[in-house]
Amino acid sequence: MEAGGAGEVDHLAGERATAQFDVDHMKVAWAGSRHAVDVADRMARLVASDPVFRKDNRTMLPRKELFKDTLRKAAHAWKRIVELRLTEEEANLLRLYVDQPGYVDLHWGMFVPAIKGQGTEEQQKKWLPLAYKFQIIGCYAQTELGHGSNVQGLETTATFDPKTDEFVMHSPTLTSSKWWPGGLGKASTHAVVYARLITEGKDYGIHGFIVQLRSLEDHSPLPGVTLGDIGGKFGSGAYNSMDNGVLRFDHVRIPRDQMLMRLSQVTKEGKYVHSNVPKQLLYGTMVFVRQTIVADASKALSRATCIAVRYSAMRKQFGPQTGGPETQVLNYKTQQSRLFPLLASAYAFRFVGEWLKWLYTDVTHKLEAKDFSTLQEAHACTAGLKAVTTSATADGIEECRKLCGGHGYLNSSGLPELFATYVPACTYEGDNVVLLLQVARILMKTVSQLASGKQPVGTMAYMGNVQYLMQCKCGVNTAEDWLSPAAIREVFEARALRMAVNCAQNINRAPSQEEGLYELSPDLLEVAVAHIQLIIVTKFIEKVEQDIPGEGVKEQLRNLCNVYALYLVHKHLGDFLSTGCMTARQGALANQQLGKLYAQLRPNAVALVDAFNYTDHYLGSVLGRYDGNVYPALYDEAWKDPLNDSPVPDGYREHLRPLLKQQLKLSRL
Numbered sequence: 001m002e003a004g005g006a007g008e009v010d011h012l013a014g015e016r017a018t019a020q021f022d023v024d025h026m027k028v029a030w031a032g033s034r035h036a037v038d039v040a041d042r043m044a045r046l047v048a049s050d051p052v053f054r055k056d057n058r059t060m061l062p063r064k065e066l067f068k069d070t071l072r073k074a075a076h077a078w079k080r081i082v083e084l085r086l087t088e089e090e091a092n093l094l095r096l097y098v099d100q101p102g103y104v105d106l107h108w109g110m111f112v113p114a115i116k117g118q119g120t121e122e123q124q125k126k127w128l129p130l131a132y133k134f135q136i137i138g139c140y141a142q143t144e145l146g147h148g149s150n151v152q153g154l155e156t157t158a159t160f161d162p163k164t165d166e167f168v169m170h171s172p173t174l175t176s177s178k179w180w181p182g183g184l185g186k187a188s189t190h191a192v193v194y195a196r197l198i199t200e201g202k203d204y205g206i207h208g209f210i211v212q213l214r215s216l217e218d219h220s221p222l223p224g225v226t227l228g229d230i231g232g233k234f235g236s237g238a239y240n241s242m243d244n245g246v247l248r249f250d251h252v253r254i255p256r257d258q259m260l261m262r263l264s265q266v267t268k269e270g271k272y273v274h275s276n277v278p279k280q281l282l283y284g285t286m287v288f289v290r291q292t293i294v295a296d297a298s299k300a301l302s303r304a305t306c307i308a309v310r311y312s313a314m315r316k317q318f319g320p321q322t323g324g325p326e327t328q329v330l331n332y333k334t335q336q337s338r339l340f341p342l343l344a345s346a347y348a349f350r351f352v353g354e355w356l357k358w359l360y361t362d363v364t365h366k367l368e369a370k371d372f373s374t375l376q377e378a379h380a381c382t383a384g385l386k387a388v389t390t391s392a393t394a395d396g397i398e399e400c401r402k403l404c405g406g407h408g409y410l411n412s413s414g415l416p417e418l419f420a421t422y423v424p425a426c427t428y429e430g431d432n433v434v435l436l437l438q439v440a441r442i443l444m445k446t447v448s449q450l451a452s453g454k455q456p457v458g459t460m461a462y463m464g465n466v467q468y469l470m471q472c473k474c475g476v477n478t479a480e481d482w483l484s485p486a487a488i489r490e491v492f493e494a495r496a497l498r499m500a501v502n503c504a505q506n507i508n509r510a511p512s513q514e515e516g517l518y519e520l521s522p523d524l525l526e527v528a529v530a531h532i533q534l535i536i537v538t539k540f541i542e543k544v545e546q547d548i549p550g551e552g553v554k555e556q557l558r559n560l561c562n563v564y565a566l567y568l569v570h571k572h573l574g575d576f577l578s579t580g581c582m583t584a585r586q587g588a589l590a591n592q593q594l595g596k597l598y599a600q601l602r603p604n605a606v607a608l609v610d611a612f613n614y615t616d617h618y619l620g621s622v623l624g625r626y627d628g629n630v631y632p633a634l635y636d637e638a639w640k641d642p643l644n645d646s647p648v649p650d651g652y653r654e655h656l657r658p659l660l661k662q663q664l665k666l667s668r669l
């Protein structure tokens with residue numbers, strides 16, 4: 001846990017003393033409210049103090065033991081949730097701090113939302129209470145061996161048989177095997193299965209069905225159902241705690257009322273009826289989860305930066321030419337220029353995640369009132385933000401590992417496992433490239449409608465300012481001018497719009513729209529990234545403009561916001577220059593200002609990661625310990641490796657001894 005207990009020494013106390021802001025209030029700004037800080041703190045401590053939830057040995061467990069450990073933790077967590085009568089908010093946080101991917105994530109994160117979003121009221125009444133009490137365990141079975149990104153290309157069939165009032169679920173080919181769903185391999189009793197609905201001889205495309213897979217008596221697969229785990233995955237520990245599964249159906253029958261019928265129905269006679277709603281609502285569960293993944297990105301990146309900042313503050317290498325103590329590696333400007341943008345990104349993703357949650361809730365209310373006007377905005381924002389934040393977070397975790405030097409490569413640093421667990425977020429819930437191309441298509445459509453005078457709305461409203469943004473000139477003359485939110489906003493808007501318009505013009509020159517979209521898809525990706533980065537920067541600026549209590553808190557957030565924006569200017573300078581949004585000199589001034597901001601951030605760095613309020617248990621890193629007492633912890637940790645169980649290793653007699661004896665004989669010749 002944190003320092004302050006009897007006998008504990010805070011090796012980072014000097015760092016904490018230089019902070020120029022109220023850390024306690026920063027915790028509130030980060031978590032969203034005082035209440036959020038308190039609940040999270042209580043749940044984190046509850047988990048950290050419970051021996052069942054220990055995870056320091058996780059990367060050393062063989063797969064079977066790891067999976068059993070996950071089952072044990074999930075069951076224990078549920079027991080605690082019931083015993084302590086935890087609220088939904090508390091229960092979610094408790095699961096978060098248990099910090100071990102498992103079937104429960106898919107049960108609560110996708111199975112339940114799919115039924116809520118696509119089931120009729122009657123279906124919800126029947127299935128949700130069972131799911132809420134864990135009388136059934138569910139997963140989300142969409143992806144197949146042959147198709148993941150292309151949902152419309154799925155092959156599993158659900159053919160209606162009016163004679164028995166049932167659907168017949170079938171996997172007609174090997175490639176139609178469901179492949180990847182988490183929780184499917186070993187734990188789930190039920191799944192929401194996506195399959196092609198066929199009735200009266202006609203294929204009506206993809207629909208969702210609730211299908212029982214395993215017996216509720218002995219957990220064995222039901223007749224006609226083939227089930228298994230798809231095998232070990234990248235890294236030690238990490239996502240291997242999850243039973244991602246394979247599923248095949250051999251003409252499995254389910255009652256008609258297990259088709260999720262909120263959006264469309266099949267009557268007893270086999271007639272297909274589609275409600276008057278957009279068919280994309282079928283993708284609603286993915287939109288919901290993409291939104292939660294953005295919030296998770298800030299958690300993962302803040303963990304990595306917390307480890308790297310604390311370790312960089314205690315680690316020393318080299319010293320002044322004149323002698324004297326060695327330098328903390330955090331004082332090296334190169335370390336700062338690699339690490340501080342990641343710290344700023346963690347804050348940026350936190351606030352854009354908060355905004356996205358608001359947007360999602362707002363859109364959901366509108367959908368309930370049959371207003372579908374914001375569906376496209378919700379799709380573009382969730383898809384784009386999911387793609388940009390997960391890619392930056394995965395790269396950022398790996399950068400933090402390198403920032404910790406050799407020790408970052410040890411499992412005990414926590415960083416290899418964090419990376420291995422996190423990196424599939426770039427793929428699941430929509431491959432990031434596929435999602436960015438969706439955003440780009442919407443941007444191209446918006447550009448093409450500008451000429452007709454149609455005013456873009458929401459996060460695309462800036463595109464309506466086309467006359468100005470296509471020709472404006474950045475007014476920055478000094479490095480300090482880059483501290484103006486208006487200046488920053490304008491260059492990001494101009495860059496995004498000009499890239500979109502240029503790309504749209506190039507597409508129009510292609511023989512066909514389709515060919516243009518295909519040929520220019522690498523450019524389209526960059527257009528989408530520029531637009532999404534504008535959203536993140538804008539939402540950070542808007543956050544800083546709010547009333548934020550606590551001494552120095554607003555100033556620190558403003559500093560982080562500027563670091564985030566100017567780092568992006570520096571990184572994507574080519575975009576800003578080639579679109580004529582700014583000059584090379586202004587680019588150099590931005591970089592100059594960035595250096596000054598890093599210097600201002602330096603004395604606050606440790607306190608800024610303390611504000612995440614993570615326990616040592618959740619961080620799971622000897623390098624990121626709150627007290628900074630890293631070396632004894634690293635040393636002790638090494639001895640826990642099973643390889644150190646005996647001084648002479650297994651295999652010595654068979655493989656080392658004969659070799660050494662042979663060398664001895666040879667040397668005697």
Ligand SMILES: CCCCCCCCCCCCCCC/C=C/C(=O)SCCNC(=O)CCNC(=O)[C@H](O)C(C)(C)COP(=O)(O)OP(=O)(O)OC[C@H]1O[C@@H](n2cnc3c(N)ncnc32)[C@H](O)[C@@H]1OP(=O)(O)O
Nearest residue numbers: 105108109142148149150151152280283292379428429430
């Ligand atoms: C309480 C919780 C506690 C527990 C905590 C846990 C929290 C969360 C836990 C979860 C952790 C995560 C664990 C990992 C689990 C992973 C699960 C998965 O991976 S599930 C499978 C995910 N699969 C995908 O994401 C597939 C990606 N592919 C697609 O989404 C689609 O195929 C496509 C969008 C790429 C293309 O779709 P298609 O129908 O072919 O459409 P078009 O491209 O032609 O577009 C037509 C039209 O529709 C619009 N559109 C597309 N998608 C949407 C959407 N989602 N919403 C609204 N509109 C959409 C598109 O813009 C086009 O519009 P148009 O106006 O016609 O141009």
Ligand SMILES: Cc1cc2nc3c(=O)[nH]c(=O)nc-3n(C[C@H](O)[C@H](O)[C@H](O)COP(=O)(O)OP(=O)(O)OC[C@H]3O[C@@H](n4cnc5c(N)ncnc54)[C@H](O)[C@@H]3O)c2cc1C
Nearest residue numbers: 140141142143147148149180181182424427428429430433
């Ligand atoms: C850890 C993990 C957990 C998962 N959990 C679940 C789950 O619970 N339930 C579930 O149903 N699924 C799950 N999935 C599956 C996941 O949703 C898919 O893997 C994902 O949607 C990507 O699809 P794919 O594997 O078909 O990739 P592909 O689409 O085959 O991608 C391969 C490559 O092709 C590129 N590509 C594909 N299409 C295009 C295009 N149109 N233009 C340009 N490039 C393209 C991609 O960018 C990528 O580089 C999980 C996956 C992982 C890794």
